[in-house]
Amino acid sequence: MFTPTVKIVLGAIVVAIFVLVAIFAPALAPYDPLKQDLFSRLVPPVWDARGSVSHILGTDGYGRDVFSRLIYGSRVSILVGVSSMLLSCLIGTLLGMMAGYNGGRTEQLIMRFADAHLAFPEILLAILVVAVLGGSLINIVIILGVSSWMVYARVVYGLTLSLKERPFIEAGRSHGASASYLIRRHIFPHLLPMIVVVSTLQVAQMILTETALSFLGLGLPPPTPSWGNVLAEGRDRLFVAPWVANSAGVAIILMVWGVNTLGNGLRERLDPKAAGRG
Amino acid sequence: MADPRPLLEVRDLSVSFRSGGRDLRAVEGIDFSLGAGEVMGLVGESGSGKSATAMALLRLLPDAATIGGQILFEGEDLAQVPEKRLNEIRGRDIAMIFQEPMSSLNPVMSIGAQIMEPMRFHLGLSARDARLRAIELLERVRIPAAERRLKNYPHELSGGLRQRVMIAMALSCKPKLLLADEPTTALDVTVQAQILDLLYELKEETGLSIIIITHDLGVVANFADNVAVMYCGRIAETGPVSAFFDRPGHPYTKALIESIPDDDTSGRLATIPGTVPKLTELPPGCRFAPRCAHSRPACSDILADLYQLEPDHRAACIMPFDYRIPDQ
Numbered sequence: 001m002f003t004p005t006v007k008i009v010l011g012a013i014v015v016a017i018f019v020l021v022a023i024f025a026p027a028l029a030p031y032d033p034l035k036q037d038l039f040s041r042l043v044p045p046v047w048d049a050r051g052s053v054s055h056i057l058g059t060d061g062y063g064r065d066v067f068s069r070l071i072y073g074s075r076v077s078i079l080v081g082v083s084s085m086l087l088s089c090l091i092g093t094l095l096g097m098m099a100g101y102n103g104g105r106t107e108q109l110i111m112r113f114a115d116a117h118l119a120f121p122e123i124l125l126a127i128l129v130v131a132v133l134g135g136s137l138i139n140i141v142i143i144l145g146v147s148s149w150m151v152y153a154r155v156v157y158g159l160t161l162s163l164k165e166r167p168f169i170e171a172g173r174s175h176g177a178s179a180s181y182l183i184r185r186h187i188f189p190h191l192l193p194m195i196v197v198v199s200t201l202q203v204a205q206m207i208l209t210e211t212a213l214s215f216l217g218l219g220l221p222p223p224t225p226s227w228g229n230v231l232a233e234g235r236d237r238l239f240v241a242p243w244v245a246n247s248a249g250v251a252i253i254l255m256v257w258g259v260n261t262l263g264n265g266l267r268e269r270l271d272p273k274a275a276g277r278g
Numbered sequence: 279m280a281d282p283r284p285l286l287e288v289r290d291l292s293v294s295f296r297s298g299g300r301d302l303r304a305v306e307g308i309d310f311s312l313g314a315g316e317v318m319g320l321v322g323e324s325g326s327g328k329s330a331t332a333m334a335l336l337r338l339l340p341d342a343a344t345i346g347g348q349i350l351f352e353g354e355d356l357a358q359v360p361e362k363r364l365n366e367i368r369g370r371d372i373a374m375i376f377q378e379p380m381s382s383l384n385p386v387m388s389i390g391a392q393i394m395e396p397m398r399f400h401l402g403l404s405a406r407d408a409r410l411r412a413i414e415l416l417e418r419v420r421i422p423a424a425e426r427r428l429k430n431y432p433h434e435l436s437g438g439l440r441q442r443v444m445i446a447m448a449l450s451c452k453p454k455l456l457l458a459d460e461p462t463t464a465l466d467v468t469v470q471a472q473i474l475d476l477l478y479e480l481k482e483e484t485g486l487s488i489i490i491i492t493h494d495l496g497v498v499a500n501f502a503d504n505v506a507v508m509y510c511g512r513i514a515e516t517g518p519v520s521a522f523f524d525r526p527g528h529p530y531t532k533a534l535i536e537s538i539p540d541d542d543t544s545g546r547l548a549t550i551p552g553t554v555p556k557l558t559e560l561p562p563g564c565r566f567a568p569r570c571a572h573s574r575p576a577c578s579d580i581l582a583d584l585y586q587l588e589p590d591h592r593a594a595c596i597m598p599f600d601y602r603i604p605d606q
Contacts, residue, residue, distance in 0.1 A: 166381060170376070
């Protein structure tokens with residue numbers, strides 16, 4: 001539909017807007033996202049006949065400004081998305097390279113464990129851990145990070161396996177390079193483009209999972225303005241005040257669309273053969 | 279200057295690959311030795327085990343391979359030393375160059391960074407010293423504008439230049455032994471000659487020992503002191519180049535020499551009928567017997583060891599040409 005360049009530009013613009021919003025949240029948000037104002041509960045958004053300009057996207061059941069909550073919510077989403085992506089990237093890439101380069105028993109151990117882990121639904125595991133440990137920001141990041149390392153491990157493993165057979169690795173060994181040196185200097189740089197692509201797509205996935213957890217009441221504790229929380233609060237009054245849940249939904253869709261479009265564009269640009277593949 | 283102990287002594291070297299539940303012997307019972315400053319040509323058809331032999335010397339074979347026998351390099355058995363010690367020897371004492379200069383260089387790393395690698399592993403040079411030495415090495419392998427070339431990536435160089443870069447890398451730590459695995463096979467004929475000349479000059483300058491693996495007898499004739507011909511993982515004949523070409527003992531050697539095109543363009547080129555048997559389908563007895571013009575019934579019964587024909591000249595045939603085998 002779009003060329004890779006258009007996708008990259010579009011995706012990057014959307015992502016950049018969200019990142020800027022997150023950074024400058026205190027300057028952009030018209031209200032304190034936690035401040036309740038029981039006299040202006042459930043004010044409809046500005047385009048509604050009963051709406052008011054003072055609350056562009058209306059207010060929720062406690063009179064909190066939805067727009068401000070979403071602005072602050074972008075911080076949570078981006079923070080959780082990026083840090084859990086980094087964690088899973090670190091674990092998955094290391095294990096994937098080890099499995100691919102060493103082969104044999106290491107490979108069997110790591111990759112069979114990855115298969116088993118992959119068979120286990122991520123959200124179920126997350127629910128289980130949050131239920132036991134509680135839902136703090138750190139916990140969520142760790143759970144999301146740990147539960148998706150397999151995505152990296154499998155991609156990195158496959159690539160490492162084929163890179164290992166390339167003659168320059170053999171040549172490197174013939175010069176006396178150690179395994180860890182070869183992995184760091186000769187294999188890792190070849191993995192980078194693919195890791196960047198997977199990471200971008202993973203951020204979107206992480207944001208969605210965090211939202212889902214918050215929506216289920218297993219994410220960050222309620223007053224925290226996360227998109228999942230706003231969505232969950234809106235659910236209770238979906239017929240009375242649909243704007244609360246709708247606004248959160250639109251924010252999530254836009255962000256995930258932006259990140260995914262960027263990721264897909266990058267993938268098609270870096271690996272033209274992958275274009276058109278799911 | 280003569281050191282009585284050879285630089286490299288290989289005793290009863292064997293290489294087997296584990297495949298589909300059984301062991302395939304790619305190389306067996308290889309013995310040879312190489313003195314300082316000597317050049318040995320290891321010749322054979324594809325699949326004769328010549329590359330596996332070279333790779334085995336530095337234990338660069340895949341994990342599925344097992345190595346037997348002894349590889350004594352300056353008295354140290356490389357078949358037994360731990361991997362860590364081997365990493366010290368690889369690139370410093372024994373260096374290797376490969377057939378494909380394109381794929382043997384990392385495409386996403388500048389050649390300067392790659393040339394400096396072995397020096398930084400083994401000599402502990404600073405980045406600045408390594409760079410100066412890299413320029414010196416590139417000049418030594420006759421690469422023009424060496425300093426500018428450091429920033430180039432492999433795809434910016436021609437095949438001949440890439441092989442020169444590989445040679446520069448191999449020589450960077452002043453090795454005592456160079457394993458050259460078909461160094462000219464992937465190159466144009468004119469470039470082949472240049473690379474061989476370069477290797478010869480470098481050998482003369484540095485007193486390096488070289489094992490050159492090739493299927494080109496012409497390379498061996500011009501370049502090597504000694505030759506070993508391999509067939510199906512075993513040495514068929516070994517000896518000094520002169521004896522080898524003038525008085526071949528093994529029918530395989532003779533057939534190989536006869537199949538070199540000469541100036542006489544009339545008549546058909548002599549060929550060896552048949553193909554090299556697969557490792558899974560080795561004939562009983564002498565492995566060359568089914569293709570041998572001189573085979574006799576006994577050849578299918580006896581897998582001959584190397585018999586001494588002359589001092590240093592041995593062949594694994596029960597009926598070597600022009601030689602009488604003393605009763606054992």
